[in-house]
Structure formats: structure tokens, C-alpha cells
Amino acid sequence: MHDVPHPSRRRIVHQGAALGLASLGAPWLLGTAHAQADDLGPYRAAKVNWRQAEGESITVAVIPAGYFENLITLAPQFEALTGVKLRFEKVPPGQIRQKAMLDLSSKTATFATHAADPMYYPLYTANRWVDPLDRYLSDPALTDPAWFNYNDILKAWRDAASVDGKPYGIPYDGEVTVQVYRKDLYAAKGLKPADTLDELLANAKAVHDPANRVWGLALRGFAGAGQNMYIYPSLLRSFGGGWFNGRDLVVNTPQAVQALEWYVNALTQYAPPAVRNWNWPDIADAFSQGTLGCYVDAHSSAAVITNPEKSKVVGKIGYARWPKGPSGKRVTSIWNWGFPINAALSDKAKRATWLFISWATSAETQARTSWKFAGPAKRSGLNRSSLWRAPEFAAAMQGAGDNFIAAALESLDQDTDVDWRPRVPQWPAIGEAMATGIQAALVGQKKPKEALDEAQARIQQVLKG
């Protein structure tokens, strides 16, 4: 759910309420839940000295989102465990990359770590702004491998936070894009969730009825590396396309043109006219008002559409993996917010930061910010394979709708890889050029071929420097 422009506090609270189980928030239960959650035993089981950086104080930049709010609530536990003072700074998603880069490039060491966009690690490492984390993982003074169990973290996300096989960030929360559809509308027409992109259009056509304010399909149309460039890569890859020809980045291949044509046609034919300005919250809002038959977006958007206070479609929602493209592949997104270590920190601060990272990304804290969390918002973007398969997680996600965990987990395991988007240091410029080109095609300013040719020219210019 990244790249949310300023989600309001209310939205976050609502999202939380969405996942049902609001009853757990009842005051008489809070007391017991807290007493249980304050127990530091599970952390002390790790064979590391949690007090080794005592007295240090670190600042962590995160975005204002429910999954980080839950972590912030638990900060006193970390401080009690380690004696390290923790300060969180909430930066809107549209600005966190710039703020972090400003800090990293000027070496002011303001943020010990920050919620990092995995596409930025190649840029970070090219400038040596962050530390490689293999050292920290293999140092017995810092990590108890059996307790931390790095390999339990979802492989796709570990890969996305690594460069050339070396980890530079540890994933904390993430998401995958999945099909989200209206069971009732589909059942009325005898439809099943789409298995291919053609079927997705056929389904959209069957339920499309703009006169009665129901549109067949919506996909993010807003320009941005994390918006339209968050959907298009899946289309490109499932049309059999890729990003590189040898060492050269090529974005105007025939498959790319076909993929973009599909995107343009799908939105032109079956999406509400305003979709070209829509990011995921707009899509989720429209769906929860009952005006969409289906959308493909982050599994975590379930929080909005299952919120009984705002959504009119609770109980009518089903999930499925991405449809297959002409190449026979399903391709979903790869995304997580991970924590790197700022290379400009002092040694002691680095150790304190690592303790924070291993605490936040450990199985115990992940559970405490999800089903063990006392408040109504149970996180759905857990970083560990074992937790995704835990019955407690399934119970906490029960209200989300049919096939929620299976669709997301299978997508995570099978439908994505690290080359989903081009991982190069110049990604910020390339993502922007692609987003601009895709949007020009989506709004009809340019033909898909022409838009991609221009993006290609722009990218070549960027790569020349």
C-alpha cells in the first residue's frame, strides 16, 4: 500500500477497524492483552545481549500507516528490552524517499534507519549510503540465527531487499497485487475469477453497466513509479516481455507495446472515466461503494473494502491470483517496506539500529503487531512464511473475504521475482519516465508505441547522464 498520498488518521483507524475483530478492542479485554503483550520473555530467548547499545538513541523514519502505527505502539517494549531510546518520525509516503536520500547523501545520520522502497537499494549501494547486512546477520554477538531465522522471511521480499545476493534491508511489511472481485455480481452472471487476461476482460464486460453505476474493472491509472508503474510491470511480464536486452534497458519491445495496449484498452472500455487519476485508495473506495465489479491491486487494500463503517460490499468479496497473460505466466508485484542501516552512523548507533531492526522484523514482533495486537487493526503484510501459515493469522483475517490468504500467499510464493521492475541505480528517473509515458498513453495523449518510444529515448538520455 505504498505511495499513498497522505492517508488521514481517520483512514488508518478505519482500515484497522476494517479487518473485523473490533470486539477485541473492547476495554475489558485490553488490560489482559497488554499484560500478556508486555512480556519480554520471547525476546530474551535469543542468545544475544540486547543491552549492548544501552543509552544510545536512534530515530526511525516511517510512513503514517496502520502497520507502522502498531509497531510504534510497541516501542516501549523495545526500550525496556534494550535500553535504547527510540524516536519515530512519520513522513508521508510521497516524501519519505526524498527525505531519506537528503539525509543519506549529506551524511547527517539523522535517520538511523527508514522505511525503504526496495527499488532504491541499487541507488543506495551505488553511493555506499547503507551497510551490507550480511555482517550483522552472521555476527553471533548481534544475531542469534536460530532465533531470528532470516530465511523464514518471505523469499521474494528478501531478494527485493538484496543487491547481488547481499541483503541491504530487512523487510518489515509488504504486499502483493491480487484480483479482488464481487462474488455476488460474478455469481449472478455465472462468472468465475479470471484465469487469463482475456477472461478478466470478458468478466468485466459481463458485469459492466455504467448506466447503473457499475463499472467492470479498475486498475491504478495515476502517474507514478508506485502507481501506474506498479501495475504495468505485471502486464509486461505476463505478456512475455522483460526489461533488459543483454545489458541494455529496452522498454519499447513488441511485448511492451502489446501490454500497454491491453492496459489502455482495459481502462478505456471498462473503467470509470476518472480512473486515470486514481491510486489504490480511490479504487478501494469505489469498490467499497459497490461501483466496481473487480480490481487488481494490493491484498492489503482489503482493510478498506471490508470496513463495515464505510463499505457496502462486506461479505461479497473474493480474491484470486493475477490472471495469466498470453505467455501463460501470472505476475504479481514485489513490494515491501524494509529497514536498512545508515552507513554514516557511529558503530554503537549501528548496533542499536540493528537491534531495532531484528526486534521489529522478528516473528514475535510481527505477531504482536498482527493477531496479538490489542487494538482493532491487525496487520496483513507479515514478513514471515511461517506466520502466513499460522492458524492465528487465518483467524485474524477471516473477515477479509474468500480465499484471501491463499491468493496472497500463492502469489507471493509463485508469481513474482526480483526482476519485476528494472533494478538499477537510475530507477528513480526510469520509474518516472515510464510512469509519464504510460500515463500519456492511458489518457490518449499518445499511442502506446509512441509513448514507449519516447520513454525509451528519455531513458537512454538518463542513462547517458
Next chain:
Amino acid sequence: MPASGFERRERRFALALLAPALAVLLLVTTAPLVYLLWASLQRLDMSMPWLQGFAGLANYQKMGADPRFWNSLVLTLVYTSSTVVLQVLVGLSLALLVLQIPRGQALLRIAAILPIVLAPVVVGLFWRTLVLAPDFGLVDLVTRTLGLGSHNWLGDPQLALISVIAIHTWQWTPFAFLVLLATLATLPPDIYEAARLDRAGAWQRFRHITLPLIRPAVVMVVILRTMTALSAFAAIFAATGGGPGSATEILNLYAYRTSFTELNIGYGAALATVLLALTMAVSLLLFRRRRGVA
């Protein structure tokens, strides 16, 4: 000579008093400007740190072959000229109209100040979400009631350019209106009486008396508004972010995107320098013109 000693001491004291302000001014205006000029001569691309070094005028030469630069330059000129012309025309018409109103002018003047005091970012967001949004925006409501249909005001390339021009015009027309209203109110009534006796029509009176008399004010308004429009940023940034595609990407936004999204600080600095030079050249030209007339 005691007097000169006193004078010298006086001057030194004055300088000491001025120094902090001067130092701050140097620090916050001159130093960044010098840094900008320096950066524009460097190859400074954070996404390719291995290329870093002195580039001479390469960043400026690159613009010649950069279609997005020319696109943004044309957009800047279209944006600036149309919004300034509109502001003066609408502002002047409103001022002439309000002048005829015997009462309540003060109230109108206060109302006119409101858009000016709003932060441009707020104006951009306000138009984006409340006025121009398809389906429930104010403008859309009007066009749908008039049977002109619903439009994607900020999503369609041409409409988006018109929209951002309208936003800027909406915010700054009151400035032209207030200045011209004040100027019109000072015009001597006896000339008009003489003209009326000579049977000059309303248009003739306007063309041959009003216009020449308020000309200095009009030119001043044009200069000030042109400088603002050339360096406009926040409202467009908030309303369209330069999009869709690059349909509203004026030079300022292009420089911003290049520097802070694409991380090419050197080229971005060169673009900003060109904008600075352009703004100074246009203002200089207009000031000359003003002096020539006055």
C-alpha cells in the same frame, strides 16, 4: 577634525548594525544562488555517482537536444502569457464594473483579497479536489447541468493546461483588480466631463482617456504578474504534478522533477538557471518598456 571622526564612527556603527542582516541575506539568498550556478556546471547525478565531476557547459548544451526542455519552455510561455493577459483583462473589466457600484465596494475589495492570501498549494489542492474533480466537482456540476457533459478536467492533456491557467488566473486576478480599481478611482472626473461635452462616446473615453492614464499601473501589474507566473510552482504541483504526461510541466516543474525525482542535480540546476535568466530577461525588457513610455 572631530566631525569626520564622529561620522566615521557613526558609519561604522551603522555597518555593525547592518552586518547581521546582511550576513543572513548573503547566507540564505546569495550562497544558494552561487551553489546553484556551481552545480549547473557539474555532472552531479546521484543515481550515477561514478560519473561525478566538472562538466563545463555540457548541461546547457544538453538542453538543445532535450525535447522535454523545449516542451516545458513552450508551456511556460503559453502559461505565462495567457494567464497574465487574462488577469489584466478580467481584472480591468471587474474594476470598471465595480467602479459603477455606488455602495459595497469595500466588501468586494475584502472578498477579492481572499484568493491572494491563500497558499498556492492550498489553492491547487482545493481546485483539484473540490472544483475540478470529475463527477462531484463544482465545475463538473455546472457543465453537466448545462448539458455539456462530465469532463476529466485535470486528466485530459489539453483541459489540464487550461485548468492550471484558470487556477492561476483565479488566484491572481484580484491583484490586478485591486490595483486597477485604486488607479481608476484616482482619475480626475473633469477630463471625462470635458470629453462628454465634446461628445466622446464611452469607448472613445475609455480608449483615449482611461487607458493612457492607467497605463503605468497596467504595465506594473503585467511586470509583477509575469514574474510570478514564470516562477509558478506550488499550485500546479499540487493540482497535476506536471501531468498528465508532461502536459502541464512548465520549466520550474521540469527542473524540480529532474533534480529531486530523477536525482540529476547538475542538469536540474542548469534548468533552474535558465528559468532564472529567462525571468530576469523578461522583467528587464518589461521595465525598459515601462521607462520608455512613462
